[in-house]
Amino acid sequence: MTNQKRPVFVIGHKNPDTDSICAAITYANLKREITGDDYIACRAGHLNEETQFVLSHFGVEVPAYVKDVRTQVRDMEIRMLDGIKDDLSLKNAWSKMRDASVVTLCVTEGDELTGIVTTNDIVETYMDVIDPKILSMAQTSYRNIVETLDGELIVGEIEDTLTKGKVVIAAANPDMMENVIEEGDVVILGNRYDMQLCAIEMNAGCIIVCEGASVAKTIQTQAKDHGTKIICTPHDTFVVARLINQSMPVSYVMKKDNLITFHMDDYIEDIQEVMASTRHRYFPVLDKDDHYIGMISRRNFLGAKKKQLILVDHNEKNQAVNGADSAEILEIIDHHRLRTIETAGPVFFRNQPLGSTCTIIYLMYKEYGVEITKNIAGLLLAAILSDTLMFRSPTCTNIDKKAGEELSKIAGVDYEEFAKEMFHAGSNLSGKTATEILHQDFKKFTVDDLTIGIGQINSMSAEELVDIKEKIQPELSKVADDDGLDMLFFMLTDIISESSEVVFAGAKAQHTLNAAFGVNIDGDSAKLPGVVSRKKQLLPNIVEAIQS
Incomplete structure (x- = not known):
C-alpha cells in the first residue's frame, strides 16, 4: 500500500491532431513545473503524419496511448502482502494471517502464483482430518x-x-x-x-x-x-x-486449480460480478506478465479511486477518451464551443476564442513565469501553425500570431519554412487507406438528434488534394455507415488558395451543405472559397442549417 500522490493524465480528444497532442505534452510539463507533482501527457488515439513529423523534428517522445480511463484494479488499494512458499507449515501460515489480519495467503514460487490457502482450508484440515498418516501423505x-x-x-x-x-x-x-x-x-x-x-x-x-x-x-x-x-x-x-x-506444508491444503485472479489493468466494473459470485474475501492480483503483485478484497472497491484527468483541446463527451465519464476531471483547457462534458464538482475551466489550445497554454506559461524551453516552444508553435493554417484561418487572432512569432524565435525556426514541411508531411498519405485518411483529423459532433462527422486534410499542393479526393470518395458512404453517422463531411483544404473542397455522404448531407452556404451543389462535392476552418466556418453553418 502506498500513500504517494496518484498521477494526473493530461489528454486530448480521440483522433488527435497536432494541437491536441502538443497541448497535452506542454500542459503536463507546465503543471509539473508549477506543482512538482506527476502529470502524464497521454493520447486517446493514433498520431497522424503531421504530428509524428512535429514530435520527431523536436526530439519529443510520443505520449502514452490510453484507450480507456475507467477505474482499474491498479486504482484500488492493493494489499502488498508477500507470497509464501508451499513448504511453509500450517502453523506459520496461520500466524502470518493473524499478524496481517487476512484470511487468505497466496502461495508463490518466485513471482509465479502457484496456489491460495485460506483460514477455512486450515480449519477444515484441523477439524475434519483424523487420518494418522496425513503428515507422511503431505510430505512434511x-x-x-x-x-x-x-x-x-x-x-x-x-x-x-x-x-x-x-x-x-x-x-x-x-x-x-x-x-x-x-x-x-x-x-x-x-x-x-x-x-x-x-x-x-x-x-x-x-x-x-x-x-x-x-x-x-x-x-x-x-x-x-x-x-x-x-x-x-x-x-x-x-x-x-x-x-x-x-x-504439514500448505501445499497439501492449498487450492491449485481454477484460481480466480485479477490483473492490474482489469476494469473494476468487469470484475465485480466475479467477486460477488464467489465466497472468497481476498483475490490475488497479477501484472501483465502474470507475476504476483498483492491482493484485493471486496471492501477495496469502496476505496477505489477514479483516474484523474485534465482534458485539453475538447469539451465534447463523444470526443473524449473512453470512460471519461467515470473519471475525475480536474481541468479543461480548450478553444472550442461549449458542449456536453459533465463533471461531478467544480473544475478549473479555461476556454478562450483563440486559434489554438496551445496559444492558451503559451499564455499560461507567461502568466506563471515558467521558462519556455526550445522544445516546448517548438511544440507550441507547431500546434498554432497547424490549427491556424499558418495564420490564414479565420480562427486566427492577433494573439495567436504574436505567440507564434515569439515562439519561432525561442524554437530557432523559420515558421514559414517549418509550416511547409509540416503540412507536406501531414498530406503525404501514399501508404494510407481511405478509411485511415478520413479518420486522420476527424471529429464527431451531435446536433439535435443527428450525429455528424467532420474530417479535414490541409495541404499546400492542389494536386495532392486531387489525389486524396479520388482515393477517399468511393469509401465515404461505407465509413459513414460503419461510424453510425447521419452525415459525413470531409474538407480538402488548400492552404495557399485559402479554400476548401468538401466531399460528403449521408441522405441529408447535400441539402444541408446547400442550405449552410447558399450554394447549389449538383455533383459529389462543393467548392467553398474562403472556408478553411472546421470549427469557425463549416461546423457553425451546418449547425445553423440543421436547426433552422
Missing part, C-alpha cells in the same frame, strides 16, 4: 515438525522429509506398542527408556520426546544405528498431539 519436512513443536532435533538430518508411516502416541506398555508401531512411524512418548528403545527397535522414523526430558546417550546411539530421528520438545504429550498436524 522435519524442519516444519521441529519448528511447530518448538523442539530440537538431536539425532538425524533436519532437511529430510517424512514420506511414510503414521503418528502414534506411545500410551501403552512396550508389549502392546510392538503391535502398534510400524517402520517409519512418528512416535510421541515421554521419558521412559524402555518405550524409547522399543520404538527405535521397531524402526520408527522418528521419536518425539516430550516435556523437555533428557535422552540417554545409549538411546541416541541406538537411534543413529536404526536411522531413527529424535526430537525433544518442551510440550507435553497432549499439546504435541494437538500441534503436530499443524506442521
Whole structure:
C-alpha cells in the first residue's frame, strides 16, 4: 500500500491532431513545473503524419496511448502482502494471517502464483482430518515438525522429509506398542527408556520426546544405528498431539486449480460480478506478465479511486477518451464551443476564442513565469501553425500570431519554412487507406438528434488534394455507415488558395451543405472559397442549417 500522490493524465480528444497532442505534452510539463507533482501527457488515439513529423523534428517522445480511463484494479488499494512458499507449515501460515489480519495467503514460487490457502482450508484440515498418516501423505519436512513443536532435533538430518508411516502416541506398555508401531512411524512418548528403545527397535522414523526430558546417550546411539530421528520438545504429550498436524506444508491444503485472479489493468466494473459470485474475501492480483503483485478484497472497491484527468483541446463527451465519464476531471483547457462534458464538482475551466489550445497554454506559461524551453516552444508553435493554417484561418487572432512569432524565435525556426514541411508531411498519405485518411483529423459532433462527422486534410499542393479526393470518395458512404453517422463531411483544404473542397455522404448531407452556404451543389462535392476552418466556418453553418 502506498500513500504517494496518484498521477494526473493530461489528454486530448480521440483522433488527435497536432494541437491536441502538443497541448497535452506542454500542459503536463507546465503543471509539473508549477506543482512538482506527476502529470502524464497521454493520447486517446493514433498520431497522424503531421504530428509524428512535429514530435520527431523536436526530439519529443510520443505520449502514452490510453484507450480507456475507467477505474482499474491498479486504482484500488492493493494489499502488498508477500507470497509464501508451499513448504511453509500450517502453523506459520496461520500466524502470518493473524499478524496481517487476512484470511487468505497466496502461495508463490518466485513471482509465479502457484496456489491460495485460506483460514477455512486450515480449519477444515484441523477439524475434519483424523487420518494418522496425513503428515507422511503431505510430505512434511522435519524442519516444519521441529519448528511447530518448538523442539530440537538431536539425532538425524533436519532437511529430510517424512514420506511414510503414521503418528502414534506411545500410551501403552512396550508389549502392546510392538503391535502398534510400524517402520517409519512418528512416535510421541515421554521419558521412559524402555518405550524409547522399543520404538527405535521397531524402526520408527522418528521419536518425539516430550516435556523437555533428557535422552540417554545409549538411546541416541541406538537411534543413529536404526536411522531413527529424535526430537525433544518442551510440550507435553497432549499439546504435541494437538500441534503436530499443524506442521504439514500448505501445499497439501492449498487450492491449485481454477484460481480466480485479477490483473492490474482489469476494469473494476468487469470484475465485480466475479467477486460477488464467489465466497472468497481476498483475490490475488497479477501484472501483465502474470507475476504476483498483492491482493484485493471486496471492501477495496469502496476505496477505489477514479483516474484523474485534465482534458485539453475538447469539451465534447463523444470526443473524449473512453470512460471519461467515470473519471475525475480536474481541468479543461480548450478553444472550442461549449458542449456536453459533465463533471461531478467544480473544475478549473479555461476556454478562450483563440486559434489554438496551445496559444492558451503559451499564455499560461507567461502568466506563471515558467521558462519556455526550445522544445516546448517548438511544440507550441507547431500546434498554432497547424490549427491556424499558418495564420490564414479565420480562427486566427492577433494573439495567436504574436505567440507564434515569439515562439519561432525561442524554437530557432523559420515558421514559414517549418509550416511547409509540416503540412507536406501531414498530406503525404501514399501508404494510407481511405478509411485511415478520413479518420486522420476527424471529429464527431451531435446536433439535435443527428450525429455528424467532420474530417479535414490541409495541404499546400492542389494536386495532392486531387489525389486524396479520388482515393477517399468511393469509401465515404461505407465509413459513414460503419461510424453510425447521419452525415459525413470531409474538407480538402488548400492552404495557399485559402479554400476548401468538401466531399460528403449521408441522405441529408447535400441539402444541408446547400442550405449552410447558399450554394447549389449538383455533383459529389462543393467548392467553398474562403472556408478553411472546421470549427469557425463549416461546423457553425451546418449547425445553423440543421436547426433552422
